[in-house]
Amino acid sequence: MGNINFVQKSNLFSYTATRCLRNEYYHNDCRICIDVCPKGAFHIVRNKLTLFENECVGCAGCIGSCPTEALEIESFDPNGYAASYQHHEEAPTLTCKVSTPCLGVFDVEHYTVMALRGDKSVTCDLSHCAGCVLNENGKLEESIRAKVEGANQFLETIQNPHRIETIEVKEEQADRRALFRKGFEKVKESLAEESVAHVSMTTAHHKLPDMKMPLKRILLKNSLKEIVGGMETTAFAISSPLFFNKQINFETCTNCGDCTQFCPTDALFPTSDKQGIYFSQGKCIGCGICEDICKPNAITSKEGFDLVSVAYERSEQLVHYEMVTCHECRCPYPYKGGDPICDRCTSFMAKHANMFTLARDM
Structure with missing residues (x-):
């Protein structure tokens, strides 16, 4: 293994470091692929996720777990498969023995898209998972x-x-082990021709300028657009494994802008006057970077999701401030009432009040 590359490949498998959350934000501790990899091919080197190519077997079991689609396999694209699932004359059973690699290649979005777009339920063959050579520690089947x-x-x-x-x-x-090798080779052969269209779909998406949204989220939102018009209820007050919600405390937020700067999908973004913050639930992937980076802990998660807002990427303004000039330092700051003195000056005067005491008062 040499230096950390932007794109690392092991046979058919590739890892693109520039799309990894650990590279997006230094303190992010995402380790989903590390935990699920049956061969321990992922390692943390200088706090960056690194693929040890000689340890990777290209099983594709980790691909569906990556929230930002930093992991791919050239012989099969779950996005293309999910998008074309409805066009099969007879919906195939999802099985690692015939139609797909390891079912870990799919994420919740893929399974949901196939169910929403098809005319019947989706069938997965999980009968092989428990005894699979890749499931030695049980993590892959659990995932x-x-x-x-x-x-x-x-x-x-x-x-x-x-x-x-x-x-x-x-x-x-x-x-x-023989069955795994035979099954994997069969999948590569059967998908050699049709995978070209699948792979080009995701590859083309990732090449678009400023395209930060994972394609699986876009497929899900497009699928929701087809059904929300006929739904009686589109707003739900419970949590969801697919959609995430945020709130910002007006009193503690300093409008520093760190959360909008480091959000990997622009789910949080500033208002046009830079004095407030918008949130788009349809873009949030639940990475937790915004909550971790917020020094005053003003950002928290909350339950609830609205399918119309998700499908059409509607945004809501979480907070907005009137910027005024601090009477002490003469710098603009988000005004929250009371004397026009910023938090920094207030804190400074409280901690160093003895510096302002006159000799006659001592």
Whole structure:
């Protein structure tokens, strides 16, 4: 292994460091791919995620877990597969033995998109997961089942008739390692032609200028646009594994702008006059950077999501201030009432009051 590259490849598998949350924000501690990788191919080097190419087997089990799509495999694109799922004459069963790589290649968004766009429920064959050679520590199966459960939770919440159904009956397996190698080679061969269109879809998306939104989120929002018009209720007061909500405390926020600067998808962005902050729920991927970077802890998560706002990327103004000039330092600051003195000067005078004491008063 040499220096940390922007794009690292291991056979068909690639990791793009510039899309990784750990590179977006130095203090981010995302380690989803590290925890789910069955071979321990990901490592933290100088607080940056690094792929050890010689340890990666290209199983694709980690791909669906990455919130920013920094992980890809050339032989299969989950975005292209999910987008074209409805066009199959007969919806195929999702199985690592025939139609796909490891089902860890899909995220909650992919499963949800396939259920929303298809005319019946989606079937996943999970009968091989527990005994799979890649599932030695149980983390990969746990991750796959959590995504299926998250998709079903959302589909049930919005009262969609379709679900992600699972096949649990286990078949007798002779040599698990031989089956894995055979199955993986079969997938590469069967998808050699049609994967070109799939791969070009995600690759083209990532090449667009200033495109920060993961394609799987865009596919989900486009799928929601097709159904929200016929829904009786689009606003829900509960939490969701797909959508995240934020609130900002007016009294503690200093309008420093760090949260808008470091938000990887521009879910938080400043108002035109730079005196307030907007939030777009449809763009938020729940990375937690905004909450971590906020020094006064003014940003917190809250429950609730609205499908119309998500689908059409509507934004709400979370906070807005009137900027006034501090009477002490003459710098503009967000005014919150009382004497026109900024928090910095107020704090300074409180901590160093003895400096302003006259000799006659001592």
